[in-house]
Amino acid sequence: MTQDGPQAELLRRAAEALARRDPQSALGLLDQADRLGVTHNGTLNRALALRLIGDFNGALVVLDDALAMQPYDFTALLGKAAMLEKIGQGVAAVDVYRNALKIAPPRERCPPPVAAQMDHADGVVRRHAEALRDHMRNAVAGLRDTLDPAALDRFDEGLEIYAGLKTAPKQEPLLLDYPRLPAIPFYDRALFPWLEQLEAATPVIQAELEALLASSMDEFAPYIAYPKGAPVNQWGELNHSRKWSSLWLWRDGARQEAVCERCPRTAALLESLPMCRQEGFAPTAVFSALQPHTHIPAHTGSSNVRLLTHLPLILPGPARFRVGNTVRDWKMGEAWVFDDTIEHEAWNDADQMRVILIFDIWNPWLTDGEKTLITAMMKAQRSFTAAG
Known part of the structure; x- marks a missing residue:
């Protein structure tokens, strides 16, 4: 809904309250603003206020509301992943962090706090992928001697791709991309x-x-x-x-x-x-x-x-x-x-x-x-x- 003058003033004062770490005052102001019409920015600030008072489940619900309004909101995705971490849903957090990183702006354009969150997201996704890789390696350890060295090398690369640590090699010709030719880095x-x-x-x-x-x-x-x-x-x-x-x-x-x-x-x-x-x-x-x-x-x-x-x-x-x-x-x-x-x-x-x-x-x-x-x-x- 369109923000009128009083609503904009309430949202401004709520943001100021959050800046001075006063989430209760911010929530009161956001309640008043919402009676004039729910906004995306107001919803994001409500999620931040709930996070500051330790209501992580409540913040998660509100962030889902924000994402319903703008599904590709990078800040909301980062916030949702952080809340999932807080309530112990680490695997779900990895998926959301991964989606956030796919649409992340260049780090050099981000303020330091956001860049730090992106670094944290990278670390969470990478550690999960490494743990998955190690788990799968252990699961197939007894079968590895059935492959010759060339096939085993390909399998190991496939395992790391499946775990999310690497991407599959792809052909990117500058002139002619002829169809149906295999993408093989080094040929037999x-x-x-x-x-x-x-x-x-x-x-x-x-x-x-x-x-x-x-x-x-x-x-x-x-x-x-x-x-x-x-x-x-x-x-x-x-x-x-x-x-x-x-x-x-x-x-x-x-x-x-x-x-x-x-x-x-x-x-x-x-x-x-x-x-x-x-x-x-x-x-x-x-x-x-x-x-x-x-x-x-x-x-x-x-x-x-x-x-x-x-x-x-x-x-x-x-x-x-x-x-x-x-x-x-x-x-x-x-x-x-x-x-x-x-x-x-x-x-x-x-x-x-x-x-x-x-x-x-x-x-x-x-x-x-x-x-x-x-x-x-x-x-x-x-x-x-x-x-x-």
């Missing part, structure tokens, strides 16, 4: 028998890379190079920075002849592998150099129709890579294939530069006919956009 090596050939060639590639580094390090260009005025988002530190630099062997489908001529055995090896071939788009093959103690922030790639292969070439110390919920350390002589449309990030924790070879391949779940059609579709999109 068995799908790519040529990985052993690639790994065996590590010393050959290393030798050619070392020659390039000795003579052409200045040709390694910043991997991130946004034009002036473009929003850089998470790339502020690395934009136009040689902390993360690259030297391309193939770029957007075009063979970089000058580089390939200086590392002919690497180029020939790549030619023999099933790289993704799309005129004007792929393959891409690049030496990627990351300077000491540098972090590549979380990001996603352009299209799930192709996957990326990594082969480490220079590993002076610890270096980590995360895809979705899975974190791996690079190991010399071991390559992997991953879906870069799933959020991923990298760290070089060593005191010297880390270099890997990166190249793209087709997603193995595509048919040859689809590959042809997808390439034609992407070329048509590009020509349409250019013509517009």
Whole structure:
């Protein structure tokens, strides 16, 4: 109902009474205001007054009234969860805290008391999820030895997702989100028998890379190079920075002849592998150099129709890579294939530069006919956009 002048004055005085911790006076003023029409703000203040006098059940009833008026009121949800905690309904409180956090405003925009409540809510939800995880782990402990290591790793991730500690990895392509392709962070090596050939060639590639580094390090260009005025988002530190630099062997489908001529055995090896071939788009093959103690922030790639292969070439110390919920350390002589449309990030924790070879391949779940059609579709999109 519309607040008239007298009602607004009563609500103001009630708020002042609450500010000086006088809930009884506030309740009397709110009773008078309600006779002129029940309001959402008045209902929230009534709940606070009842909380201050220790009537937690009464406050809970009133907060439900407030939520009936405005179901997505963040403050009311936080208050309801706190009251459920007070009366010993911890599991119910977790659900309400979780719903409140889903609609929470950014912490930096919240006054300190509200930010503190949000931190408390985070802690309650997290501790509940950890307890649930531990309970489920104990319940299945006797069954774990029935799974092979790869299946067990997937199960453990699924258990933490089910408990609410992690979210399921999802594909977030920047360009093309092709349907019905599985969201697999790291792919099974068995799908790519040529990985052993690639790994065996590590010393050959290393030798050619070392020659390039000795003579052409200045040709390694910043991997991130946004034009002036473009929003850089998470790339502020690395934009136009040689902390993360690259030297391309193939770029957007075009063979970089000058580089390939200086590392002919690497180029020939790549030619023999099933790289993704799309005129004007792929393959891409690049030496990627990351300077000491540098972090590549979380990001996603352009299209799930192709996957990326990594082969480490220079590993002076610890270096980590995360895809979705899975974190791996690079190991010399071991390559992997991953879906870069799933959020991923990298760290070089060593005191010297880390270099890997990166190249793209087709997603193995595509048919040859689809590959042809997808390439034609992407070329048509590009020509349409250019013509517009």
